[in-house]
Amino acid sequence: GQQVQQSPASLVLQEGENAELQCNFSTSLNSMQWFYQRPGGSLVSLFYNPSGTKQSGRLTSTTVIKERRSSLHISSSQTTDSGTYLCAMAHYGGSGNKLIFGTGTLLSVKP
Amino acid sequence: GGIITQTPKFLIGQEGQKLTLKCQQNFNHDTMYWYRQDSGKGLRLIYYSITENDLQKGDLSEGYDASREKKSSFSLTVTSAQKNEMAVFLCASSPGQGFQAPLFGEGTRLSVL
Numbered sequence: 001g002q003q004v005q006q007s008p009a010s011l012v013l014q015e016g017e018n019a020e021l022q023c024n025f026s027t028s029l030n031s032m033q034w035f036y037q038r039p040g041g042s043l044v045s046l047f048y049n050p051s052g053t054k055q056s057g058r059l060t061s062t063t064v065i066k067e068r069r070s071s072l073h074i075s076s077s078q079t080t081d082s083g084t085y086l087c088a089m090a091h092y093g094g095s096g097n098k099l100i101f102g103t104g105t106l107l108s109v110k111p
Numbered sequence: 112g113g114i115i116t117q118t119p120k121f122l123i124g125q126e127g128q129k130l131t132l133k134c135q136q137n138f139n140h141d142t143m144y145w146y147r148q149d150s151g152k153g154l155r156l157i158y159y160s161i162t163e164n165d166l167q168k169g170d171l172s173e174g175y176d177a178s179r180e181k182k183s184s185f186s187l188t189v190t191s192a193q194k195n196e197m198a199v200f201l202c203a204s205s206p207g208q209g210f211q212a213p214l215f216g217e218g219t220r221l222s223v224l
Contacts, residue, residue, distance in 0.1 A: 043215040
């Protein structure tokens with residue numbers, strides 16, 4: 001089954017509202033990562049967050065490895081935050097490092 | 112600065128056709144990846160390579176071939192395009208030591224008529 005579950009699948013906000021995106025993992029992991037994908041564009045890394053809380057501007061990522069979950073909080077959303085947010089869990093191994101992605105959350109922020 | 116270049120940006124194929132996608136990186140990264148992105152399904156790993164001439168299968172390798180002829184390039188071949196198939200293929204690369212976030216190219220958008 002799907003090893004990485006993301007919720008919600010889509011979210012519509014009014015500008016200024018906050019958002020909480022969730023990621024749950026079905027297996028143990030080495031680390032996890034959050035990416036942003038602008039519409040029709042490539043992926044940009046937001047956070048590499050193996051555990052604990054990290055903040056960058058209006059974005060905060062919290063990972064609790066023992067509970068196999070991670071969240072991304074967006075405060076005071078802006079229209080430019082619109083796009084797809086993807087979490088991925090990382091596997092380190094002798095045959096290289098792999099990322100296993102969730103299905104993403106499509107965020108739309110209305111003016 | 113470095114860059115990952117995927118060619119072509121758009122690819123239109125016919126059912127049953129063999130199609131090749133190319134990826135070049137100038138970061139001198141050891142590991143390169145090919146992912147497929149379908150609407151509502153996130154990214155799925157097709158193939159990856161940890162060094163020149165190495166190939167490792169991902170979860171979605173059936174129906175694809177890959178080739179890592181040199182460190183800077185990684186190509187992906189769709190062996191037989193499926194009718195009405197539409198997907199984005201994303202190439203990425205990362206250093207071989209430790210774990211660092213892979214860097215992604217802009218993608219190749221495939222449509223099969």
